[in-house]
Amino acid sequence: MDDAVSNWPQLQHGEIKLESSPELLWRQVNPQFVNNGQVTSQAFRPNSGDGNLISTCREEKQDARGAFEFYTTVLGRDSAGTWAVSVEQVVAVGARAFDDSESETAPQPCPPGHTSIDVRPFGPGRVKAISTVLSRHANVRGRQYPESS
Amino acid sequence: MADESDGFAPFRLRGGRYEQVGFPLEALPELARYERLLLDVARGLWRNNNPERQRLPRGFVGRLQLRLVRVEEGSVIPVLARPGLPADAETMLDGFGGVFEQAKNLVDATFEAIVYDEELPPELPGEVVAEFIRFGSGLRKNEQVEFLGRARTVVYDRSVRKRFLKRTATEQFSVEGIELGRVTVVDADAQEFGLTDLRGRLVRGKYTNSSLTVDFRRVLDSRNLASVVRVEGVLAVNERDETLEVEDVRSVEVFELPEFPWSSRLLELAALSAGWLDGNGKGVAFVALDFARDVLREVTDRGISVPGIFPMPDGGVQLEWQNDPIVTSVEVTPDLDVFLYRLDVNSGNEDNLTSTDVNVAADFIAGGFHG
Numbered sequence: 001m002d003d004a005v006s007n008w009p010q011l012q013h014g015e016i017k018l019e020s021s022p023e024l025l026w027r028q029v030n031p032q033f034v035n036n037g038q039v040t041s042q043a044f045r046p047n048s049g050d051g052n053l054i055s056t057c058r059e060e061k062q063d064a065r066g067a068f069e070f071y072t073t074v075l076g077r078d079s080a081g082t083w084a085v086s087v088e089q090v091v092a093v094g095a096r097a098f099d100d101s102e103s104e105t106a107p108q109p110c111p112p113g114h115t116s117i118d119v120r121p122f123g124p125g126r127v128k129a130i131s132t133v134l135s136r137h138a139n140v141r142g143r144q145y146p147e148s149s
Numbered sequence: 150m151a152d153e154s155d156g157f158a159p160f161r162l163r164g165g166r167y168e169q170v171g172f173p174l175e176a177l178p179e180l181a182r183y184e185r186l187l188l189d190v191a192r193g194l195w196r197n198n199n200p201e202r203q204r205l206p207r208g209f210v211g212r213l214q215l216r217l218v219r220v221e222e223g224s225v226i227p228v229l230a231r232p233g234l235p236a237d238a239e240t241m242l243d244g245f246g247g248v249f250e251q252a253k254n255l256v257d258a259t260f261e262a263i264v265y266d267e268e269l270p271p272e273l274p275g276e277v278v279a280e281f282i283r284f285g286s287g288l289r290k291n292e293q294v295e296f297l298g299r300a301r302t303v304v305y306d307r308s309v310r311k312r313f314l315k316r317t318a319t320e321q322f323s324v325e326g327i328e329l330g331r332v333t334v335v336d337a338d339a340q341e342f343g344l345t346d347l348r349g350r351l352v353r354g355k356y357t358n359s360s361l362t363v364d365f366r367r368v369l370d371s372r373n374l375a376s377v378v379r380v381e382g383v384l385a386v387n388e389r390d391e392t393l394e395v396e397d398v399r400s401v402e403v404f405e406l407p408e409f410p411w412s413s414r415l416l417e418l419a420a421l422s423a424g425w426l427d428g429n430g431k432g433v434a435f436v437a438l439d440f441a442r443d444v445l446r447e448v449t450d451r452g453i454s455v456p457g458i459f460p461m462p463d464g465g466v467q468l469e470w471q472n473d474p475i476v477t478s479v480e481v482t483p484d485l486d487v488f489l490y491r492l493d494v495n496s497g498n499e500d501n502l503t504s505t506d507v508n509v510a511a512d513f514i515a516g517g518f519h520g
Contacts, residue, residue, distance in 0.1 A: 038457040038469070132490075132494065
């Protein structure tokens with residue numbers, strides 16, 4: 001899973017690659033992607049139209065609650081809560097993460113600390129494996145906001 | 150195509166159910182719709198050619214009825230014939246046999262015009278447009294009809310049909326489909342019923358098969374007590390695929406499985422409206438729910454724990470067991486493609502399998518529990 005990738009797309013101006021670290025990346029999960037407290041691996045697949053990038057927010061610039069509130073209030077989307085994976089877990093599965101919140105490619109409006117998990121070099125089979133591992137890590141960590149009772 | 154004594158192949162069906170060997174029985178109504186279309190066009194042509202004749206010649210309809218004589222591969226090519234016609238039949242049949250050939254060509258030309266969004270052939274009898282609208286109502290996503298009688302490639306599918314419906318200003322149209330709800334009204338004399346759908350909306354319907362009264366009565370109750378049923382038949386839907394009424398019913402089937410802990414979750418998925426994923430996300434297909442239910446029943450019998458049950462954006466269903474270190478998933482698409490997947494998150498070892506056999510799927514799932 002952690003074989004080196006040589007064909008990463010070049011980062012654009014303002015996109016900052018995150019080095020492996022315990023820093024958490026917050027992921028909002030649609031209510032239908034949670035069942036009996038379990039998050040499906042689908043929650044860690046790229047949304048259609050996102051070009052094999054998975055949207056998250058980084059812990060250094062946003063907390064789990066703020067990420068949830070921005071997503072549901074400012075963006076007006078449904079979320080069952082904030083789940084998390086660490087940057088080192090992203091790197092371990094062979095993907096990479098970059099902070100694009102200050103770049104020209106940032107979504108508008110841009111959630112503070114918006115960070116993309118990049119799986120662009122990979123085909124559907126590999127993306128499925130990556131999303132499965134990341135969802136497993138997120139499930140082990142549990143929901144970060146609202147805190148699970 | 151040429152020698153009718155050997156039958157003729159008007160079109161090829163491909164994609165979805167037509168990618169497997171044989172002709173799916175549930176798709177036979179599409180052939181009947183083609184026959185009716187052909188007959189109506191032939192009838193209209195004959196009347197246009199014979200304005201002085203008030204009635205069709207004797208035997209006109211019977212002589213033009215079609216039989217499915219065989220199915221050729223690639224993907225599925227139905228070969229049709231008018232049985233029992235001697236070689237010189239056309240000359241014996243008061244000339245109307247030639248109308249049949251004209252009708253075949255006109256149907257092909259009309260579909261070509263529809264596919265390429267061109268003017269319909271001027272000789273097309275106006276009253277048959279409704280039959281063209283009906284044709285293709287049983288097509289599922291990814292399924293196509295390719296007409297074989299034209300020089301240009303003529304591929305008809307749901308998106309083409311939808312555009313045609315808009316063009317003909319059809320506000321509601323008929324499709325083969327399934328509606329889920331509780332039967333709260335039955336009028337046996339009028340052969341009508343009311344179905345309270347899972348959002349609480351009452352959908353009215355009719356049925357022509359009187360023997361269905363027994364089935365409806367069996368499931369009739371108040372909305373709080375009635376079992377959830379799936380009504381399969383012809384639905385009148387609007388442009389957004391919302392059911393406006395049930396025009397006719399083929400079967401009434403109880404869908405609920407109250408004795409299982411996962412049944413309520415399947416019903417939740419069945420009731421999901423299109424757009425559940427922030428405006429995207431299709432309604433969950435019943436064929437996918439059926440397969441998921443059968444797999445769940447089998448693995449429950451084997452003592453395997455209840456998985457996470459999730460809708461998929463394309464209208465499929467996903468079952469996922471997240472154990473440590475093995476994650477196992479079953480993904481069922483609306484076209485009944487079934488993808489079985491197992492990953493050891495520690496080692497990265499993966500297994501993949503595709504199968505529409507419930508027992509094969511259950512064996513695969515069990516493998517994630519027993520090593």
